[in-house]
Amino acid sequence: MEKILEIKNLKKSYKKKRVLDIDSLDIQEGAIYGLIGKNGAGKSTLMKLVLGLVKKDEGVIQVFGQEVGPKNQKDLNKNLGALIENPSFYDHLTGQENLEIICQLKGIPKEEISKTLDLVGLKNLGKKKAREYSLGMKQRLGIAMALIGNPKLLILDEPINGLDPQGIEEMRNLFKDIVKNTSTSILISSHILDEIEKISSHIGILKDGKLTYNGSLEGYRRLHPPFISLMTSDNKKALDLLDLSEDRTRDGKIILGKMSNQEIADMVNFLHGKLDIYRIEEEKESLEKLFIQESRS
Numbered sequence: 657m658e659k660i661l662e663i664k665n666l667k668k669s670y671k672k673k674r675v676l677d678i679d680s681l682d683i684q685e686g687a688i689y690g691l692i693g694k695n696g697a698g699k700s701t702l703m704k705l706v707l708g709l710v711k712k713d714e715g716v717i718q719v720f721g722q723e724v725g726p727k728n729q730k731d732l733n734k735n736l737g738a739l740i741e742n743p744s745f746y747d748h749l750t751g752q753e754n755l756e757i758i759c760q761l762k763g764i765p766k767e768e769i770s771k772t773l774d775l776v777g778l779k780n781l782g783k784k785k786a787r788e789y790s791l792g793m794k795q796r797l798g799i800a801m802a803l804i805g806n807p808k809l810l811i812l813d814e815p816i817n818g819l820d821p822q823g824i825e826e827m828r829n830l831f832k833d834i835v836k837n838t839s840t841s842i843l844i845s846s847h848i849l850d851e852i853e854k855i856s857s858h859i860g861i862l863k864d865g866k867l868t869y870n871g872s873l874e875g876y877r878r879l880h881p882p883f884i885s886l887m888t889s890d891n892k893k894a895l896d897l898l899d900l901s902e903d904r905t906r907d908g909k910i911i912l913g914k915m916s917n918q919e920i921a922d923m924v925n926f927l928h929g930k931l932d933i934y935r936i937e938e939e940k941e942s943l944e945k946l947f948i949q950e951s952r953s
Contacts, residue, residue, distance in 0.1 A: 658685045660809050660841045666715035668701055676701050676865045683841050690852035691845040692947055693862030699845045700741060703811050707738055720808060734762050737807035739815050743798025747787035751778055751797050754786060755804055764805040772804045777826055791818035812844040816851060824851060831855055849944035882940040885909040889932035897930060
């Protein structure tokens with residue numbers, strides 16, 4: 657598949673402090689790449705570098721197979737859609753009028769406006785002044801401005817801020833539909849890691865400007881396999897019988913770690929008749945919990 661975005665040896669510093677140092681990153685056509693990191697990890701800086709909003713110190717950024725530079729950035733950006741940090745628009749204009757400006761700048765037919773407003777849930781609000789929009793509606797308008805014209809790469813920095821649970825679900829389904837039904841790929845960041853896990857095919861974890869993981873979500877999951885938990889009629893007794901410390905309990909369960917089927921069977925046979933076993937479950941840590949654990953290491 658075609659590489660939509662390819663980055664090599666990218667470096668960026670502010671006031672002699674290195675804020676970004678990425679050896680390699682690429683996004684394939686049809687991928688949703690979730691970018692994860694604490695505030696200040698370099699997520700927004702990376703996105704701004706791709707868009708040419710800030711200048712890199714070193715390295716290569718290729719978009720659609722072309723190396724990005726001052727001479728072609730404007731032309732390449734016509735096939736990019738972006739929402740970085742907070743939506744930027746003219747609040748004295750209507751939603752439709754704001755989109756008309758984007759259409760004029762990118763040479764997009766105005767017929768696209770109605771379809772795009774409908775996609776982001778603003779179908780009946782296009783003629784309302786943007787300053788009268790709620791926070792969630794403004795976020796939707798920002799997404800519409802990024803999405804109009806069917807860009808090949810959609811770059812979204814915290815796109816679901818301000819949305820209620822229903823709005824978040826609608827945006828999640830929208831992003832999935834975009835990738836499924838078009839040739840658009842998505843680079844997205846969010847502090848709501850549960851949402852990143854639900855939509856991403858690939859993830860990159862940024863820590864102090866460096867990628868500590870760069871690959872498929874499935875591959876990351878293989879690095880952190882499921883564990884076995886046990887719930888009994890007397891967890892304290894079970895801990896004693898299994899010679900485990902009390903810090904192995906969590907939420908009324910005993911966390912046993914990784915076990916084979918035979919090890920589980922042996923444990924059940926050993927505990928049989930000594931106490932009641934209520935539940936044995938295979939569980940996996942959430943992406944959020946794994947991220948927090950790695951951030952502390």
